[in-house]
Amino acid sequence: MCHKNTNGRFFLENNNWLREIKQCFDEINEDENCRAVIISGEGKMFTAGIDLSDFIVTAQKVAEKDDVARKAKVFHKIIETYQSSMTSLELCKKPILAAIHSACIGGGVDLITAADIRYCTKDAWFQVKEVEVGLAADVGTLQRLPKVIGSDSLARELCYTARKMNADEALTCGLVSRVFGSYSELIEGALNVAEDIAKKSPVAVQTTKANLIYSRDHTVQEGLDHIKLWNQLNLQSEDLTQAAMGIMTKDENIKFSKL
Numbered sequence: 001m002c003h004k005n006t007n008g009r010f011f012l013e014n015n016n017w018l019r020e021i022k023q024c025f026d027e028i029n030e031d032e033n034c035r036a037v038i039i040s041g042e043g044k045m046f047t048a049g050i051d052l053s054d055f056i057v058t059a060q061k062v063a064e065k066d067d068v069a070r071k072a073k074v075f076h077k078i079i080e081t082y083q084s085s086m087t088s089l090e091l092c093k094k095p096i097l098a099a100i101h102s103a104c105i106g107g108g109v110d111l112i113t114a115a116d117i118r119y120c121t122k123d124a125w126f127q128v129k130e131v132e133v134g135l136a137a138d139v140g141t142l143q144r145l146p147k148v149i150g151s152d153s154l155a156r157e158l159c160y161t162a163r164k165m166n167a168d169e170a171l172t173c174g175l176v177s178r179v180f181g182s183y184s185e186l187i188e189g190a191l192n193v194a195e196d197i198a199k200k201s202p203v204a205v206q207t208t209k210a211n212l213i214y215s216r217d218h219t220v221q222e223g224l225d226h227i228k229l230w231n232q233l234n235l236q237s238e239d240l241t242q243a244a245m246g247i248m249t250k251d252e253n254i255k256f257s258k259l
């Protein structure tokens with residue numbers, strides 16, 4: 001179950017994480033007290049990916065149906081549900097930082113490539129393992145990884161071979177933008193950046209996220225037209241006046257209203 005503790009942290013504990021992540025991000029999206037999000041793993045590793053035993057049970061249940069169209073319908077629903085979980089990170093208006101330690105395998109790569117910012121520890125490693133499991137990745141990695149790292153060749157190599165990529169290479173290719181020495185330094189570093197983002201105008205930050213994602217998938221002109229529409233509204237926001245006044249008066253403690 002996806003549940004939230006008193007510090008506002010969500011926990012995804014069991015093999016339903018691929019479904020429940022959407023529930024978390026839909027809730028976070030509506031939470032006006034939240035301005036930035038950190039996804040991290042507790043325990044030995046960030047994630048081992050999909051729970052293979054759970055997946056085998058599902059596949060066996062589907063195999064019991066005797067018609068190909070009925071079997072396909074079940075998988076259609078599962079894939080659609082998991083895809084919408086990953087996409088919920090992009091649809092969430094708040095910037096999402098993935099803080100990755102140790103292994104990030106399979107579905108973990110689908111997840112982090114939908115995040116805004118990725119940091120890891122020096123012992124982290126990444127593996128697009130799906131081909132080794134006999135699958136073509138189907139919940140985001142094939143679509144997002146080439147754009148995230150900007151190298152179609154490297155993305156194909158990683159996806160076809162399922163080889164492990166270590167933190168140094170992840171930094172060099174742009175999968176992550178910072179590497180930390182330890183888990184505690186990683187979390188501290190991610191929290192510092194999240195706090196920095198949280199101090200900024202939520203109008204400006206959330207509009208920036210929406211437009212970065214829109215522009216990634218559209219032409220430059222379409223992106224320019226899109227931000228024009230957003231900003232014809234946002235230039236009227238009190239946040240702009242407050243932020244500009246803050247700069248002119250050298251006041252670094254401007255507090256922006258919730259959004």
Ligand SMILES: CCC/C=C/C=C/C(=O)SCCNC(=O)CCNC(=O)[C@H](O)C(C)(C)COP(=O)(O)OP(=O)(O)OC[C@H]1O[C@@H](n2cnc3c(N)ncnc32)[C@H](O)[C@@H]1OP(=O)(O)O
Nearest residue numbers: 048049050051052053079082103105106107129130133139
């Ligand atoms: C519609 C589908 C959409 C989603 C698709 C997603 C696809 C994927 O995620 S593909 C990738 C799936 N994951 C894997 O293949 C990971 C396999 N596991 C490993 O590589 C290693 O176990 C790992 C590096 C995670 C840990 O290695 P370590 O030596 O530290 O521990 P182990 O002794 O190997 O494992 C400990 C126990 O955990 C079990 N286990 C590990 N991973 C999984 C998993 N993904 N699903 C289920 N169980 C897993 C492992 O069998 C050991 O169990 P036990 O023997 O009972 O102690």
